Amino acid sequence: MGMKCIGIDVGGTTVKVGLFETDGTLLDKWEVKSRKEEDGKYILPDVAASIREKLAGLGLDLKKDIVGAGLGVPGPVMPDGSVEVCVNLGWHHVNPQKELSGLLDGIPVKSGNDANVAALGEMWQGGGKGYSDIIMITLGTGVGGGVILDQKILSGRHGLGGEIGHIHVRDDEWEHCNCGGVGCLEQIASATGIAREARRKMAADSRDSMLRKFGDDVTAKDVLDAAKAGDELADEVFEVVARYLGLALGQAALIVDPEIFVIGGGVSRAGQFLVDRVFKYYDYFTPISKFKAKIGLATLGNDAGIYGAARLIL
Amino acid sequence: MGMKCIGIDVGGTTVKVGLFETDGTLLDKWEVKSRKEEDGKYILPDVAASIREKLAGLGLDLKKDIVGAGLGVPGPVMPDGSVEVCVNLGWHHVNPQKELSGLLDGIPVKSGNDANVAALGEMWQGGGKGYSDIIMITLGTGVGGGVILDQKILSGRHGLGGEIGHIHVRDDEWEHCNCGGVGCLEQIASATGIAREARRKMAADSRDSMLRKFGDDVTAKDVLDAAKAGDELADEVFEVVARYLGLALGQAALIVDPEIFVIGGGVSRAGQFLVDRVFKYYDYFTPISKFKAKIGLATLGNDAGIYGAARLIL
Numbered sequence: 228m229g230m231k232c233i234g235i236d237v238g239g240t241t242v243k244v245g246l247f248e249t250d251g252t253l254l255d256k257w258e259v260k261s262r263k264e265e266d267g268k269y270i271l272p273d274v275a276a277s278i279r280e281k282l283a284g285l286g287l288d289l290k291k292d293i294v295g296a297g298l299g300v301p302g303p304v305m306p307d308g309s310v311e312v313c314v315n316l317g318w319h320h321v322n323p324q325k326e327l328s329g330l331l332d333g334i335p336v337k338s339g340n341d342a343n344v345a346a347l348g349e350m351w352q353g354g355g356k357g358y359s360d361i362i363m364i365t366l367g368t369g370v371g372g373g374v375i376l377d378q379k380i381l382s383g384r385h386g387l388g389g390e391i392g393h394i395h396v397r398d399d400e401w402e403h404c405n406c407g408g409v410g411c412l413e414q415i416a417s418a419t420g421i422a423r424e425a426r427r428k429m430a431a432d433s434r435d436s437m438l439r440k441f442g443d444d445v446t447a448k449d450v451l452d453a454a455k456a457g458d459e460l461a462d463e464v465f466e467v468v469a470r471y472l473g474l475a476l477g478q479a480a481l482i483v484d485p486e487i488f489v490i491g492g493g494v495s496r497a498g499q500f501l502v503d504r505v506f507k508y509y510d511y512f513t514p515i516s517k518f519k520a521k522i523g524l525a526t527l528g529n530d531a532g533i534y535g536a537a538r539l540i541l
Numbered sequence: 542m543g544m545k546c547i548g549i550d551v552g553g554t555t556v557k558v559g560l561f562e563t564d565g566t567l568l569d570k571w572e573v574k575s576r577k578e579e580d581g582k583y584i585l586p587d588v589a590a591s592i593r594e595k596l597a598g599l600g601l602d603l604k605k606d607i608v609g610a611g612l613g614v615p616g617p618v619m620p621d622g623s624v625e626v627c628v629n630l631g632w633h634h635v636n637p638q639k640e641l642s643g644l645l646d647g648i649p650v651k652s653g654n655d656a657n658v659a660a661l662g663e664m665w666q667g668g669g670k671g672y673s674d675i676i677m678i679t680l681g682t683g684v685g686g687g688v689i690l691d692q693k694i695l696s697g698r699h700g701l702g703g704e705i706g707h708i709h710v711r712d713d714e715w716e717h718c719n720c721g722g723v724g725c726l727e728q729i730a731s732a733t734g735i736a737r738e739a740r741r742k743m744a745a746d747s748r749d750s751m752l753r754k755f756g757d758d759v760t761a762k763d764v765l766d767a768a769k770a771g772d773e774l775a776d777e778v779f780e781v782v783a784r785y786l787g788l789a790l791g792q793a794a795l796i797v798d799p800e801i802f803v804i805g806g807g808v809s810r811a812g813q814f815l816v817d818r819v820f821k822y823y824d825y826f827t828p829i830s831k832f833k834a835k836i837g838l839a840t841l842g843n844d845a846g847i848y849g850a851a852r853l854i855l
Binding site for chain 2: 303360372374376381382383384385386387388389390391393394395398406407408474477478479480481482483484485486512513514515516518519520
């Protein structure tokens with residue numbers, strides 16, 4: 228048996244853990260509940276205990292068989308691995324990679340922001356496989372992003388690399404984003420944002436639509452399904468979303484110029500229908516060159532984080 | 542005497558050449574006219590001849606004393622050094638680094654886009670000295686940009702890295718940019734763009750202003766001087782320019798997250814007055830974090846290109 232590595236994706240509800248061969252084969256994965264009591268101080272010890280138990284069950288030795296572990300953290304991670312604050316976990320002024328290494332007999336542990344780590348995972352074994360320079364956009368409850376250059380995460384000097392969800396794209400917005408800004412991409416292109424666009428559209432427009440039966444409970448999935456089915460109102464909502472996504476991709480392309488954009492998250496289940504519409508606007512906003520980055524879909528789903536975390540340590 | 546290197550900045554009118562110590566000391570600089578006849582085929586041979594002559598005069602040997610030469614090219618440069626087209630020079634489908642190396646007895650030659658190369662120069666010996674991750678914005682006739690990460694140029698996969706002048710920032714624009722787009726940063730924040738904003742403002746607003754005496758010949762310098770002197774109309778034009786510049790810097794910060802932005806080009810002569818106003822909006826558009834990149838001024842002026850070109854080869 229060859230050497231193995233561990234990928235850990237820390238979330239506010241559960242921690243996902245994966246055991247991998249160093250070639251990217253997933254051998255086993257499991258979850259640990261995120262105990263958030265007392266500023267989340269039990270989270271890493273719980274993870275460490277579950278890893279020890281798993282390895283013992285498989286007859287593997289921490290020091291002999293494991294290259295190291297990677298850790299995806301839901302917040303900005305500084306170049307030295309320190310974390311100022313993780314709101315979802317209760318962490319303040321911690322260095323989780325140092326702490327976890329101490330809990331695992333000193334094996335190497337590296338950490339990164341979870342969205343960046345997911346991007347690395349998609350580059351390694353997902354929608355960006357075979358590419359070295361990718362930008363991933365995750366359209367979930369929020370909009371996450373990650374920039375991978377030369378197969379490495381671009382974390383940035385203040386932990387803000389790839390925070391594409393919070394670039395300002397829309398001037399005619401009045402509500403505030405969670406980040407404190409107004410007009411962020413996340414306010415339009417997240418699942419939450421798409422639903423809000425649909426509610427606004429239904430309120431401002433009297434036409435009939437498949438969306439009306441959902442009322443204020445309309446979801447992003449309802450919008451995308453209805454747009455696919457040819458519903459005019461839903462399609463116009465979708466058009467707005469695709470426009471701002473294409474704009475943001477265009478802006479990112481003219482700064483970083485990657486090989487491929489990989490779109491993930493729940494909203495990306497709309498598939499090629501979404502990709503084609505976003506590409507139309509991405510192309511429109513980058514007339515300077517006929518050479519374009521590709522736009523593709525993420526393939527690892529919720530496992531992107533453990534894949535990327537494992538890749539961090541290789 | 543230690544080893545030396547050569548920096549070459551190819552422009553549409555003249556080619557600037559600099560001879561440097563490898564520690565960044567500029568020993569000598571000179572210019573060569575850009576002969577654009579016959580698709581610019583004489584440009585590189587003229588440069589090579591002038592280098593040979595200069596070295597002979599100084600008693601230096603091409604092979605023994607020169608580490609290599611760097612070349613800044615006014616157009617996109619592909620990862621292999623090939624250039625599809627340089628409109629200003631008449632070049633089509635050339636590989637100038639290969640050609641120049643052949644003309645200089647095979648010494649190493651590396652090329653890059655001129656705006657990117659200028660950014661590298663400012664990082665090495667200019668406004669970005671001491672930093673490794675910088676984004677430079679050059680506000681001249683157009684708006685150029687360059688991204689330096691880990692002391693290296695981010696050229697991008699299609700030669701579009703750092704093309705910040707052509708990110709779309711303004712929806713309520715109707716005129717086209719040179720790139721074919723509508724609403725590019727360059728249309729507002731270049732010297733040309735600032736003058737255009739001033740003409741529009743004077744036409745749309747009846748207030749008195751120091752700018753009125755210039756009429757349609759108003760320049761960016763007139764606008765900035767008048768704004769500094771407290772002219773209300775000029776200040777409002779400047780405010781618009783600063784807003785879109787700050788927005789673009791904010792977008793770039795949330796993708797690449799550099800240590801410092803360095804502003805250069807003729808417009809940057811407005812100095813700290815410009816920096817402070819741009820920072821105000823950059824700060825406004827990045828509420829997600831209290832940690833901000835600095836904004837500084839370029840210091841090498843027109844020599845940034847030869848400095849950066851020389852640094853390319855080290």
